[in-house]
Amino acid sequence: MRFLKSFYIHNSFFWYIAILSACFVFSFWFTVLYPIAWLLTMLLAALFFFDCYLLYATEGIFANRHLPQKLSNSDLNPIAIEFETRYPFKTFISIIDELPVQFQKRDFEYSSSLLKGEKQVFDYTVRPVDRGEYVFGNLNIFASSPLKIVKRRYIFQNDQMVPVYPSIIQMQQYDFLAISNRLSEIGLKKIRRIGHTQEFEQIKEYVPGDDFRTINWKATAKQQHLMVNQYQDERSQPIYSILDTGRVMKMPFNELKLLDYAINATLAFSNVALKRNDKTGMISFSKNIETFVPAIQKLTHLNTIMEKLYNITTEFTDSDFGLLYAHIKRKVTHRSLLLLYTNFEHISALKRQLPFLMAIAKKHVLVVIFFENTELEQLIATDAEDIQTIYHKTIAEKFSLEKKLMQKELQKHGIQTILTKPNELTINTINKYLEIKARGLI
Template structure:
């Protein structure tokens, strides 16, 4: 049974059969072709048995191995490597079919190549998951055939490999590297002009053109007989909380990814940058109840705790209770903190219902409300209107777009910081706002 399960007929074999069938049919009018057709049939049968002998005399004709990372990164292109080697004494033609996880809904994966004796090759492809969770890779199927291409022998390797899909680790590492190398401006992160300075002293240095004359240290100047100034730095160890709304408004998808997952990816990347800037980071997720609360801590190992909590967050199909969030923040977050609230409002009436709670949090903390532009509406607005129905659709879209800007102004009117962003630009804009708040000394 094992032999029969591994034996497959090559497509070329059916072409040979078609030629033989044509010979038998023509022999009805050309009788001399009839014995030739039978000879060819016996030859094909002999080659069939010989091909079986070639492929099955070596018990270990092929070896293949799928190399998976320990974790896949959500919304990113993750490389998967397959290494295979042939031990057949002849050139082998390979057809490789990897059974991808059902979440990808891809059933036409195939890679073809050829291998000489003892030759080793690598094949790399990428997958882009758009959901967190467990992804199970099925069988790694390798079909080998000889130059005759009459039959194929199936080899099966690495059954049911599970790999978890976590929030975007690749994106986090990208911003981590840029923060260390001070190349944040390459991806749109901008330096904010400092207005005044914070009160955390760093060092005394010589005066250079452009230094604030208000920071001149007169005692040091008298000792050194040259102008010396105090240099200050951004305050460190400040508590920062990422608050994620897991209600139904965050279920909306853009480019295959839910708003919730955009917020989760941004939270992970931002938390990593804030920890590298020596601030304390924590997180809260809420809907009808407080689902997750991680107190703000200043340890790099704390990022693993945040990562595991983000991995298990799910979207609820109910309206979120901002009153409960306000009470929880008032009770648990006792020090003045930077609160980054990831949510979404589609109507200004929805914002006004939650405005008293937002104002309550903004009295003691620096609150930044982050909500999203509807990029599909923006595309509709920018398109040309060619008929009455399109004009109607554009008018409604412009109304919704205007409401977003009115909500932003309404929040700013009450002293609440805002970010109105496209989903794909969320991480950049969040880190920009963080750098701005730190530079302006608002926290």
Template sequence: MRFLKSFYIHNTFFWYLAILAAMFMTSYWYKWLYPIAWICTMVLLAMFLFDIVLLYATKNSVKASRSLPQKLSNSDHNPIVMEFISTYDFKTGITVVEELPIQFQKRDFKYNTILTKKEPKIFEYTVRPVERGEYYFGNLNIYVSTPLRIVKRRFLYLKNQMVPVYPSIIQMQKYDFLAISNKLSEFGMKKIRRIGHTQEFEQIKEYVPGDDFRTINWKATAKSNQLMVNQYQDEKSQPIYSVIDTGRVMKMPFNGLKLLDYAINSTLAFSNVALKKNDKTGMISFSKNIETFLPAVQKPTYLNSILEKLYNISTEYTDSDFGLLYAHIKRKVNHRSLLLLYTNFEHITAMRRQLPFLLAIAKKHVLVVVFFENTELEELINTSADDLQGIYHKTIAEKFSMDKKLMQKELQQYGIQTILTKPEELTINTINKYLEIKARGLL
């Protein structure tokens, strides 16, 4: 049974059979071709048996391995590495059929290559998951054939390897490096013009053009006989909370990724940057109930706790209770904090229903409401309308787009900070707003 399960006929063999069939048909008119056709048949049969002997003479002649990362990063292209090595004395052609996790809905993965004896071959491909959870990689099927290409032998490796998909670790690491090197502005982070300065003293340095005259240290200037100024830095150990709405409004997908997952990826990267800047970070997720609450803590290892909580967050099909959120923040968050609220309002009336709770939160804390542009509507707005129905659709799309801008202006009139962003630009814009608030000393 093992032999039968691993035994396959190569496609080339059927071409040989077609040629033989054509020779037998032609021999009806050309009698001299009939014995030649039988000789070819015997030769093909001998080659068939010889090919089987070549493939099955030794066991485990082809070895394979698949290298998976410990965690896959959601919404990113994650590399998967496969390695093959052959101990056959001849060149072998292999076809690799990979059984990818069911979440990818891909059943046509195939890779063809040639192996020489004891010469490893490495193949790398990428996968882009768009859902968090457990992903099971199935069997690695390798079909081996000799240069005769008559039969194939299947080798089966690696049954059911599981790897979890976490929020975007790759994105977090990218911003982590920039935060350490203080080069966030090189990756699209805009430089913020400082209005005044905070009172966190850092050092005394020589004056350079552009420094604030009000920071001149006259005693140090008199001692060194040149202008010296006090240099200040952003205040540290300030509490920062990422507040994630897990209601039905966050279930809307863009580029295969739900708004909730965009918010989760942004929370992880932003929390890491805030910790590198020596601030305290925490997290709240809510819908009809408060699902997750992590108090703000300033510890680098705290990021693992945030990551594990983000991994288990899922959306609900209900409307979120902002009144419950306000009550929870009033009871649990006692110090003035920066609250980044990830939510979405598709209509201005939906925002106005929650406005009293947002205003109540903003009285004690610095509240930043983060909501999303509908990029698919933008595409509709930018296309020309060819008929009356197209004009109608374009007009409605422009109205919804204008509602988003009106919501942003109305929130700003009440003193609430806002971020209206495309989903794919969420992380950059969130970190920009954080740097701006720190630079302006609003917290």
């Protein structure tokens, strides 16, 4: 049974059979072909058994699939397959990797050829769009000799499980830049400093945009050019990322739910805040308070946040903002920066929750983050060519205007807002954080 499970006929064999069949058919008219056809048949039979001997005389193929310990959600994750041959002849191989069912890809195949004793590495990428456990099935390698009559199937590494976590790659992208204060290099706008604390850090050369009130005249006289005192931002301030896991966050964008964008942004932002010595925590809620992680200033605290984010799922219910207000009032006792990731499609939905948001904003610095509907923006940008398209554009412009009105309504009540495209969420969130820190609002 083991032999039968590994034994396959090569596609070329059927071409050989077709040629033999044609010879027998034409021998009806050309009798000289009849003995030639039988001679070719016996030769093919001999080569068939010889090919089986070549492939099964020894274990000739060895392969290994290299998977990372964790896959990063919404990112291209590299996977490597290393393989080698120990056959004493040129080997033709076909690799079929059984990808996790979440990818819904059933046409994965890679073909190559190996010389005697040669090693090769095949790299490919996968992009998961859901968090959870991903199980890779068999790594199948079909080997054939230069005769290409039969194929032998090799199976390696069955059922390898890899968890898919929030975007670790995105978090690492901002990690080094956060340490070196170079966040503006990846498109984050530079925030002009409006105020500062009195914690002295260093004396540096004056650059346009520095507060002229911080000029150090003694150092300026010594160096013969303007020098200014630089002050540190106040540190160890509590910051909470609040995730709405209700049905409004199930809306998809580029195969990813809005909640997953918020989760990826929370992880990247928490890492940046911790590197800048602030305390970070997290709350997720819908009908109930599902997760509460108190704000702590430890780099190891990021692992706790990551594990909590890994297990968050969206619900199909409306979220209870009144419950959120009560929980914050009870558990978050110090003035904090609260980043609320949610979404409002209609201004009436915002007005229902506005009293609770205003109550939260009285004690804390609240930033409400919600999303632009990018499909509507694309529809608005297209030219209208008929009456139906005009109707669609008019309705789309109405919904787009409502988003801007909601932003104005929140700002009117002293609530900070971010209206962003899903793919720009992380950048805009860190921008707002830097702006609030520079302005000394917390």
